[in-house]
Amino acid sequence: MPELPEVETVRRGLAPVMEGAVIERAEVNRPDLRWPLPERMAERLTGARVTALRRRSKYILADLDSGETLLIHLGMSGRMLISGTMLGQFHHDHPAPQKHDHVVLHMQGGARITFNDARRFGAMDLMPTGGAHALLAGLGPEPFGNDFNEPYLAARLAGRRTPIKSALLDQRIVAGLGNIYVCETLFRARISPLTLAGDLAETAVHGLVPIIREVLAEAIEAGGSSLRDFRQANGELGYFSKHFQVYDREGDPCETPGCRGTVTRTVQSGRSSFWCPACQS
Numbered sequence: 001m002p003e004l005p006e007v008e009t010v011r012r013g014l015a016p017v018m019e020g021a022v023i024e025r026a027e028v029n030r031p032d033l034r035w036p037l038p039e040r041m042a043e044r045l046t047g048a049r050v051t052a053l054r055r056r057s058k059y060i061l062a063d064l065d066s067g068e069t070l071l072i073h074l075g076m077s078g079r080m081l082i083s084g085t086m087l088g089q090f091h092h093d094h095p096a097p098q099k100h101d102h103v104v105l106h107m108q109g110g111a112r113i114t115f116n117d118a119r120r121f122g123a124m125d126l127m128p129t130g131g132a133h134a135l136l137a138g139l140g141p142e143p144f145g146n147d148f149n150e151p152y153l154a155a156r157l158a159g160r161r162t163p164i165k166s167a168l169l170d171q172r173i174v175a176g177l178g179n180i181y182v183c184e185t186l187f188r189a190r191i192s193p194l195t196l197a198g199d200l201a202e203t204a205v206h207g208l209v210p211i212i213r214e215v216l217a218e219a220i221e222a223g224g225s226s227l228r229d230f231r232q233a234n235g236e237l238g239y240f241s242k243h244f245q246v247y248d249r250e251g252d253p254c255e256t257p258g259c260r261g262t263v264t265r266t267v268q269s270g271r272s273s274f275w276c277p278a279c280q281s
């Protein structure tokens with residue numbers, strides 16, 4: 001499941017091809033993904049210029065000069081492929097159409113952006129630029145935004161009787177954090193995922209803000225290197241290898257210097273928490 005850094009990597013990969021460019025033709029090959037696609041989607045996209053490519057939480061938002069914004073959600077298995085353009089030092093020829101190429105944007109100048117999604121948990125929709133959308137409603141602040149800060153987080157966690165793990169996954173508190181980066185954040189902060197949010201000392205809560213940003217920024221940086229190396233050699237964006245300290249490392253020795261603990265997996269609210277019981281308390 002792509003999380004904020006993966007989505008940001010896809011956005012950064014798409015931006016040079018999409019920003020300022022006109023969608024010459026849109027191919028919409030089925031009526032729905034996870035939900036029905038918007039009515040007359042191909043027609044509404046055709047001829048529109050992309051004025052900006054933004055990200056909100058795990059959504060990519062392409063603002064169009066038609067006054068609408070194309071919302072893109074990669075879901076579980078959605079992939080974006082770029083072809084027909086020079087990226088880095090590689091030129092990607094258009095691949096043969098694949099099964100599950102659900103939406104293809106033919107850009108003026110010859111570049112092509114293909115959205116392929118075998119499991120169809122992804123979504124696309126059109127909304128008025130600056131308008132509301134059900135998927136964006138109620139989202140908390142962006143982790144890198146000014147509204148996400150120490151007093152804000154302390155106020156949101158105060159008195160909460162839910163584990164800090166669940167609180168940080170709550171998109172109303174902070175947008176875009178998923179299981180992987182919450183595990184990594186709590187490890188770095190040496191906080192047990194089982195600790196109740198309201199029981200954390202104020203200093204511990206304040207410490208979480210820069211750690212969340214650091215963990216995400218490092219992952220975005222790793223994604224950036226994957227773009228430079230080229231875009232996974234086949235024009236596909238967004239999936240890059242990244243070293244995790246605890247995520248998916250059950251049974252490995254803890255990486256905290258001097259700690260002799262072992263990374264453990266605990267299921268909380270149906271999700272796996274990876275953590276070191278020896279140094280996270």
Ligand SMILES: [Zn+2]
Pocket residue numbers: 254255256259260261262276277278279280
């Ligand atoms: Zn440890």
